[in-house]
Amino acid sequence: xxxxxxxxxxxxxxxxxxxxxxxxxxxxxxxxxxxxxxxxxxxxxxxxxxxxxxxxxxxxxxxxxxxxxxxxxxxxxxxxxxxxxxxxxxxxxxxxxxxxxxxxxxxxxxxxxxxxxxxxxxxxxxxxxxxxxxxxxxxxxxxxxxxxxxxxxxxxxxxxxxxxxxxxxxxxxxxxxxxxxxxxxxxxxxxxxxxxxxxxxxxxxxxxxxxxxxxxxxxxxxxxxxxxxxxxxxxxxxxxxxxxxxxxxxxxxxxxxxxxxxxxxxxxxxxxxxxxxxx
Amino acid sequence: xxxxxxxxxxxxxxxxxxxxxxxxxxxxxxxxxxxxxxxxxxxxxxxxxxxxxxxxxxxxxxxxxxxxxxxxxxxxxxxxxxxxxxxxxxxxxxxxxxxxxxxxxxxxxxxxxxxxxxxxxxxxxxxxxxxxxxxxxxxxxxxxxxxxxxxxxxxxxxxxxxxxxxxxxxxxxxxxxxxxxxxxxxxxxxxxxxxxxxxxxxxxxxxxxxxxxxxxxxxxxxxxxxxxxxxxxxxxxxxxxxxxxxxxxxxxxxxxxxxxxxxxxxxxxxxxxxxxxxxxxxxxxxxxxxxxxxxxxxxxxxxxxxxxxxxxxxxxxxxxxxxxxxxxxxxxxxxxxxxxxxxxxxxxxxxxxxxxxxxxxxxxxxxxxxxxxxxxxxxxxxxxxxxxxxxxxxxxxxxxxxxxxxxxxxxxxxxxxxxxxxxxxxxxxx
Numbered sequence: 001x002x003x004x005x006x007x008x009x010x011x012x013x014x015x016x017x018x019x020x021x022x023x024x025x026x027x028x029x030x031x032x033x034x035x036x037x038x039x040x041x042x043x044x045x046x047x048x049x050x051x052x053x054x055x056x057x058x059x060x061x062x063x064x065x066x067x068x069x070x071x072x073x074x075x076x077x078x079x080x081x082x083x084x085x086x087x088x089x090x091x092x093x094x095x096x097x098x099x100x101x102x103x104x105x106x107x108x109x110x111x112x113x114x115x116x117x118x119x120x121x122x123x124x125x126x127x128x129x130x131x132x133x134x135x136x137x138x139x140x141x142x143x144x145x146x147x148x149x150x151x152x153x154x155x156x157x158x159x160x161x162x163x164x165x166x167x168x169x170x171x172x173x174x175x176x177x178x179x180x181x182x183x184x185x186x187x188x189x190x191x192x193x194x195x196x197x198x199x200x201x202x203x204x205x206x207x208x209x210x211x212x213x214x215x216x217x218x219x220x221x222x223x224x225x226x227x228x229x230x231x232x233x234x235x236x237x238x239x240x241x242x243x244x245x246x247x248x249x250x251x252x253x254x255x256x257x258x259x260x261x262x263x264x265x266x267x268x269x270x271x272x273x274x275x276x277x278x279x
Numbered sequence: 280x281x282x283x284x285x286x287x288x289x290x291x292x293x294x295x296x297x298x299x300x301x302x303x304x305x306x307x308x309x310x311x312x313x314x315x316x317x318x319x320x321x322x323x324x325x326x327x328x329x330x331x332x333x334x335x336x337x338x339x340x341x342x343x344x345x346x347x348x349x350x351x352x353x354x355x356x357x358x359x360x361x362x363x364x365x366x367x368x369x370x371x372x373x374x375x376x377x378x379x380x381x382x383x384x385x386x387x388x389x390x391x392x393x394x395x396x397x398x399x400x401x402x403x404x405x406x407x408x409x410x411x412x413x414x415x416x417x418x419x420x421x422x423x424x425x426x427x428x429x430x431x432x433x434x435x436x437x438x439x440x441x442x443x444x445x446x447x448x449x450x451x452x453x454x455x456x457x458x459x460x461x462x463x464x465x466x467x468x469x470x471x472x473x474x475x476x477x478x479x480x481x482x483x484x485x486x487x488x489x490x491x492x493x494x495x496x497x498x499x500x501x502x503x504x505x506x507x508x509x510x511x512x513x514x515x516x517x518x519x520x521x522x523x524x525x526x527x528x529x530x531x532x533x534x535x536x537x538x539x540x541x542x543x544x545x546x547x548x549x550x551x552x553x554x555x556x557x558x559x560x561x562x563x564x565x566x567x568x569x570x571x572x573x574x575x576x577x578x579x580x581x582x583x584x585x586x587x588x589x590x591x592x593x594x595x596x597x598x599x600x601x602x603x604x605x606x607x608x609x610x611x612x613x614x615x616x617x618x619x620x621x622x623x624x625x626x627x628x629x630x631x632x633x634x635x636x637x638x639x640x641x642x643x644x645x646x647x648x649x650x651x652x653x654x655x656x657x658x659x660x661x662x663x664x665x666x667x668x669x670x671x672x673x674x675x676x677x678x679x680x681x682x683x684x685x686x687x688x689x690x691x692x693x694x695x696x697x698x699x700x701x702x703x704x705x706x707x708x709x
Contacts, residue, residue, distance in 0.1 A: 240540065
């Protein structure tokens with residue numbers, strides 16, 4: 001019989017949870033508040049969360065300037081395609097990495113780790129030259145290619161951990177029933193890997209959605225700028241920041257990430273609850 | 280399984296969308312028309328204020344209307360990461376024809392041979408209308424590497440009511456000595472507020488600029504042969520700020536860790552009687568200061584060598600590899616004409632480099648007291664020695680800024696500061 005938790009413990013638990021949520025959510029609340037404040041209020045000593053006078057012009061300014069809508073579309077295209085391509089490529093590779101034995105696996109693992117070592121700033125110029133020779137500089141396709149390449153080591157590492165956690169006995173049982181390698185991958189591994197795929201997809205989407213430096217250097221045409229580039233242009237010389245429009249733009253930029261999380265989070269927890277081997 | 284088929288379909292649709300939308304190269308990649316027909320010059324502009332962007336667009340539109348054979352296309356960039364972007368563009372051979380930046384940041388591009396020599400391309404009238412001190416700031420090894428456009432100076436803004444409460448008369452001369460400034464700061468310091476709020480989170484630019492008022496040039500020579508000399512003149516400004524903060528207690532020590540913009544809230548809220556800011560803040564004050572705040576701009580601060588500060592102008596350079604150097608120069612001569620430069624300077628609240636543009640700004644500003652002081656402070660701007668030094672930027676970021684931050688936080692002595700600045704240069708310059 002499970003002992004009932006004392007009432008005060010439940011209250012305390014929820015209070016701690018609420019405090020933690022406020023702690024996590026406060027920057028977002030502050031951003032939301034700043035997006036409705038006038039420049040004068042933002043430059044005053046008042047620290048109220050609710051604006052004294054609601055100013056909606058920041059949203060109009062943010063949308064009017066810096067090609068924010070175009071940048072939004074570019075970011076969405078880049079992030080979604082990067083997410084799909086990275087996950088599709090990582091899935092079979094992670095399976096091979098997790099299940100293969102011998103030197104190839106060790107070499108693959110070391111290669112993945114080594115590829116993570118080089119700082120971006122070190123390889124940006126050679127990368128730019130390579131893309132230029134392929135006529136892929138200043139294109140979203142080139143940027144997606146770079147994002148997929150940069151996120152793959154981590155997504156592979158992440159996914160192979162999920163694959164390794166799936167008991168090999170399940171595959172052996174399927175094999176005994178006459179299933180081939182591809183059928184096992186499709187009908188046994190894939191459904192059990194769903195939470196891992198969702199987590200990897202979320203990571204890839206957010207990485208591509210937020211990335212700034214590579215996009216700044218590789219894209220040269222304003223009509224191809226992604227959201228982080230468009231938002232950074234609210235920061236001017238000498239640290240001058242147009243805080244209101246920047247906050248409004250940042251709020252708009254946060255919405256897709258929240259939506260993606262909202263959709264995928266259900267699948268993530270749902271997948272985790274799905275059973276595999278009966279004890 | 281249906282779910283995964285769905286995912287597969289989305290993946291295919293995504294890749295198809297990519298093929299359609301992503302493969303197209305942007306407009307900034309094509310270069311400017313080499314064949315028949317009009318040529319197009321790429322003009323990478325970093326103007327960030329909406330009013331300035333509008334002014335730039337208006338000037339470019341006017342040029343394009345008047346010059347159907349030489350069209351100019353604005354490529355809007357941002358200040359953040361601009362250096363990294365440009366170094367990649369130069370190395371990759373995709374830099375635009377005309378490049379907007381600032382004098383201290385283009386030195387290394389010039390030394391690497393990426394910028395055209397403008398000696399024979401600048402219009403003679405424009406050349407004679409800009410002071411030699413400002414031309415010096417964009418001259419490397421005898422080559423003019425950019426058109427200097429607008430400049431900022433460091434100015435003291437004061438709450439006139441708090442000065443009056445302290446029985447201090449607002450200075451009205453051509454300049455104000457450091458001693459006067461310190462006395463006003465002490466007189467206006469009360470238990471309720473400090474005399475000065477000075478945002479020195481990144482102190483090097485301010486110190487290097489204002490040190491010229493004490494003949495503190497820091498560097499001698501240029502390029503890789505430059506040597507450093509940190510003496511009394513160089514240490515005068517940080518020393519005085521330090522003494523005001525920790526001996527007189529007339530500078531809010533917290534403000535020394537903040538940016539200039541951060542300190543404005545304290546100034547607007549009456550927590551400090553004066554604040555030292557870039558001159559461009561005059562327009563932000565006009566917009567953001569609470570109604571009833573009686574703020575004024577004080578005369579430029581003068582050291583023993585006068586009210587001298589460093590000229591580190593925003594610049595317009597021409598890519599040496601551009602196939603249209605002459606056309607780019609023709610456009611920039613038009614862009615820099617008095618009325619055009621005045622529009623940009625007025626929108627950015629910066630000091631225009633040419634006399635004709637300053638006269639035009641004076642007209643635009645009318646009786647505005649702050650603008651009068653802003654323009655007056657422009658008279659003392661000179662090309663500083665650090666603009667000739669190859670590794671200045673690296674020394675600034677890795678040596679000078681942390682050393683000055685420590686000194687202004689009262690963590691090291693003045694002698695230790697001098698040692699760190701000198702030894703740090705030896706390390707950076709090899």
